[in-house]
Amino acid sequence: MCVDLDGTLLKSDLLYESVLALFSRRPLLLLLLPFWLLRGKAALKHEIASRVELDVATLPYDERVVDALRETQARPRVLCTASHTKFAQQVATHLGVFDLVLASDDGVNLSGANKAQALAERFGERGFDYMGNAAIDLPVWARARNAWVVNGSPGLAARAAQVVDVAGQLPAQGGGFKTWIKALRIHQWLKNLLVFLPLLASHRFFDVEAVIVSVLAFIAFNLSASGVYVLNDLLDLPADRQHPRKRLRPFAAGRLPLLHGLFVAPLLALAGFALALIANPWFALVLMGYYATTLAYSLRLKRIVMVDVIVLASLYTLRIIGGAVAIGATLSFWLLAFSMFIFLSLAMLKRYTELSAILGNGQRKVSGRGYAVEDLPLIQSLGSSAGYLAVLVFALYINSPESLALYARPQVLWLICPLLLYWISHLWMTSHRGGMDDDPVVFAATDRASQIVIVFCGLLALGAIG
Template sequence: MGPTETATGRPLVLDADGTFLRTDMLLECFWAGLGRRPVDTLRASARHWRDRARLKAELARIAPLRVDLLPVEPEVKALAEEARAAGRPVALASASDISLVGPLADHHGFDRAFASDGRVNLKAGEKARVLSEAYGEGGFDYAGNETPDRKVWAHAAEAVVVGDRASARHLEAEGKPVREIAGGWAPRDLVRAMRPHQWVKNVLLFLPMIAAHEFTLATLLWVCLGIAAFSAAASCIYLVNDLLDLEADRLHVTKCRRPFASGAVPIRAGMLATLALGLAAVGIGAFLGPAFLAVVALYMVLSLAYSLRLKRMRWIDIATLASLYTIRVVAGAAASGVEASVFMLVFIFPVFITLGCVKRLTELTLAKGDERLPGRGYGRPDRDDLLNVSILGAAGALLIFFAYSFSEQGRTLYPDRWILWVALIPISWWLFRMVRLGWYGKQDYDPIVFALRDKRGVGLLLITLGLMFYAAGLWEDWFAIWFG
């Protein structure tokens, strides 16, 4: 049902969180506070969780928001512009704190703002009372999005219902004029926020099994379970990372389209999904044994520390990224029961240092200006240093690979060592190709994901693996089994 003719000149009042905005300012402040001042945020949340008005005021003080960046519901914004063009007063009424609602109303040209003030939580019945005092009983139209808004709609002349079908049906049954706006969100956007394409990085759990030549079905199944746990853990941390980085993502040329930054998925849904994924990771980890559970816990703690603080620290962030990749390899050993050799761990860490530098090189090359990357410690002047470190990491990894061929384990597993030395050619080509592509900005923002999609790079890795299998005599054994 469209607006009634009597709406002409009648004030239109819009709720903010979930109605005019595609987000919730209280939860925005909470996550922004966790990113900037986590101790103060948690202390305020624990102290004032029963006093919502005080909690909102404290969190807004700890982590003030860029209200100009908050995502707006297009249809509700169009409704406000339509009302304003018709000469109707348009107001914003929100349970969020006035320190945020006031600037938000000013930025979008609202005539008036009603909000919580640290003492009174302007929600449901309290909001209905304040609006009725300001405009008179039935003297305003109201747009809201959830069940508590029914107390306000009861005192409004006309109801605009955003994404709450049950309330719309309820109001229509009571004879209230209703205008519906779809709103809502799609589960596929939440899945997109989990970044399932990043799960391919967990193939690193197969490395200990491959390096030890343990190609049994039981080993494969245990590693696959480990991959499931790490995929859940990784998605859990990706969601946390996106929730902590809302403002930085909105300032980024491509990350602004991420589900939480754009408002495509509510923050509350992301928090519930984070909890479910974390429990799944810990549950599978416990099933696989205490060693694997400890590795998963270490990965999640280090990933959280990276999201909260370490990613903003120059060079520390790259070392942390390399450590997170290396932990996946350790997890593969813990899941399968195969020992991860010291040489392998010492070899792959500088490889991941190189790839961490490549990640930052790519971001800086694709950046539009010379200022530091939002939420990172690097700017364009750091490109040369990143290039030098990436080359040193690649050269160090190759030197360790060569030294491994002389170790006792290397001589045992790879009788034809000269073929192992030949394998240095494609792996060298792959490493320096990755550095070159990062320098010219011809990669994805994640080098591991790019590497697993890059056909030429995958070919070089497969050639390296094939040569290593040949040096180990595995091809001969497999041919004997298949054709003997």
């Protein structure tokens, strides 16, 4: 029984896994990929494998194939893969179900015709069964006794049946529309509503042109943000697979092909930039700054203690800056200061929630981050303080000349302060008791108490206008 690795035994592809690992750790080495490829695909895989390590224990295996292998003990079980021999041997050692490993090395890329020839020479024509998942496996099936089509399309099974007896099929799992909705994190688009804040703060509700531009800016941020989320998930695969909830994300769980993600991420970003240019060229520059910051965050900054939460707070504030630039509104010192403090509090709340979750699982550190469970009291103190400072900034704003010029009854705004104090305390108390979602902003959008606070704050702001 001979089994392919990528896409068959594994619901992923080790070539793309290793390229992403290389990009995550040493991004400049990606410039060498074309030169390595000129020497052949086998050389490319060898050069990458010599520079990266993969945690094979957390990879998304297809348990149906693993179970079938464990039940097949009467004949030799062979892992035959185009992946590099280093990773193939590690997978075989981890699973403990293989008697032999055949894989690519520096000289031979063991796929397609090369794989078919290697298996026929070792086991004879029609002397082996083969499990595969793609059209490139057809030459192997043509020389096999029986075929097992795993995670392939019905069309592939029909093509295999033309050259060999198909002993069984294991249909593909996941990868539908709902899976892509989850991968693009449509629910996270709530954060991009911040681009409308300058429109509301400047009381330009009835300025049709400003409203249209704000809507375009909102859509541009949505597209770019989804591209960033996909890219971040691709770069964060090892850490996500060790997280109790993030391991279920589509790319980490192997429910979507990594190659599709590598295409979708830049396409979404380009679509966002194109729409931003239509809205306002200066806004497009802000969006580029947002994208560059998120890329730096994904590659490096998220691993640096405290820098990561400041960057997260800055990304929220960049959405507000983008909304102001898009409609040509003057950036308010008070709004920017309030934004930095309130979102710094929420960013720390996110880290506090993650640490609390791993503490409950008996771990000591967050994978891919610089925090340990011993940091929980400090993060709680700093985060709640930042939230209360945001309320102080808002209180000082109420009596400022800017507020007096915008509101007929600015004293009404004072009623917002106790609501904000309650809301911040409520979020931190909920997290302390283990009831917080991974993302505090998404939690706030679905939490009844938070919804009531938001509604009342909006009504009070309208009442203050006059």
